[in-house]
Amino acid sequence: MKKIGFLSFGHWANHPSYQARTAGDTLRQSIDLAVAAEEIGLDGAYFRVHHFAAQLASPFPLLAAIGAKTNTIEIGTGVIDMRYENPLYMVEDAGAADLISEGRLQLGISRGSPEQVIEGWRYFGYEPAEGETDADMGRRKALEFLEKLKGIGFAQPNPYPMFPNPPGLLRLEPHSEGLRERIWWGAASNATAVWAAENGMHLQSSTLKYDEGGKPFHVQQAEQIRLYKEAWKKAGHTREPRVSVSRSVFALVNDQDRYLFGGESGRGDKFGMIEQGKRAVFGRSYAAEPDQLIKELAGDEAIREADTLLLTIPNTLGVDYNVHILSSILEHVAPGLGWR
Structure with a gap:
């Protein structure tokens, strides 16, 4: 069994082909x-956080x-970019949102990715x-957030x-x-995956990572996950770690699917500079x-190593079409892979 969720970047633009033309459209959709x-039986709803962009920003x-x-x-x-956050205010916001959902929050945080400004x-x-990089600052804030989530008096x-x-x-x-036990770290490198394990955070691994050996993406990601699991065990945590990977997956079951995504078929990994x-x-x-x-996904080593798969979605195509995308995976693909 594998948990399956969606991951939305929450784009919007005033474009005639978009169903999400405004920020309000995107939030309500x-x-x-x-x-x-x-x-339809999906296990998770996850959202990206980007500042200074026509995308979702304030998640709570x-x-x-x-x-x-x-x-x-x-x-x-x-993930939430911790470089932008006040950890104490975030503890309050996260606590309120988690209580409203009765304990269903699974917060992915990170030191952040390349931004718009x-x-x-x-x-x-x-x-x-003094002496810190912005990445150091993000990790320091993350540790303060984790500490204050414990609910121990300090003021x-x-x-x-x-x-x-x-x-x-x-x-x-x-x-x-x-809630402290439901915080995830978005790691782009093997070293930060190990750091996440040492600090008792679950692991989120996205559709890109730093190239650490030139191997295919899914192989490098699987190696990262195994290093994470080894570090978790070595740290002596008593609870089970969780790992999610993100993928863009489209089952071509009708003409619209083929028109929109048929061109992605057969494409490979890409290497580049960030x-x-x-x-x-x-x-x-x-x-x-x-x-x-089913055959292609069965060969993805990182998906096999993860307990959770987050399907990135084209949110601008609207709710109905995205439900179709997700339903197609649940109905036509997941059973063949033993995920359901």
Whole structure:
């Protein structure tokens, strides 16, 4: 069995072919899609977070709204860029959203990916401490977020408060018990995957990672996952780790599918440069008739290593078509791979 969710980048644009032409369209359709995904039996609704772009940015109002309108589906992010975040405020927002959903939040966080503006986190009022890089800052904030999620008091109470205080140091409220154990780290390298394991976070591995050996993407990603699992075991955590991988997967079952995604069939991985001149490998998309798709996905080593698969979706094509995409995977592909 494998958990299957969708991952939406939440794009919008005033384009005649788009169903999501405004931010309001995207937000409302995201809620509708999560509700529909739960109805067809999907396990998770996940959303990217990007600042200074016509994409979803502030996740917690959306996650809370989805939590209020659904009952079983996991709700998450992939990922929140911690360079932009106030960890304490984020603890409060995350706690509220998790309580509304009755403990279904699965938050993916990271030090962040290349953004739309130069050092955008500076506009939010943050900058690295002396001797830190922005990546260091993101990881430091992540650790502070994890620590405060534990719900241990740390703040000295006012002797003359507006309302009576409980005894001892005060924690942030609302506190959601167990949320600390449902935080994921988006790792682009083997080293940060190991770091995530050491700090007790689940692992999210996307459709790209730093090239660390020139092998095919799914092989490198599988190696990253195995290193993560070894580090988790070595760290002595008593709970089971979870691992998700993201993929673009389209079962071509009608003419519209073939028109929109048939051109992706047979394409391979891509290698290229991303921020700071680092070489990365970008995983291929999968698009084929269901029988062929099953054969291709069966050879993906990283999917085999993961317990959760997040299907990236073209959200601009609207709720109905994305439900069709997801339903096609559940009906025509997942059973053939033993996922259902």
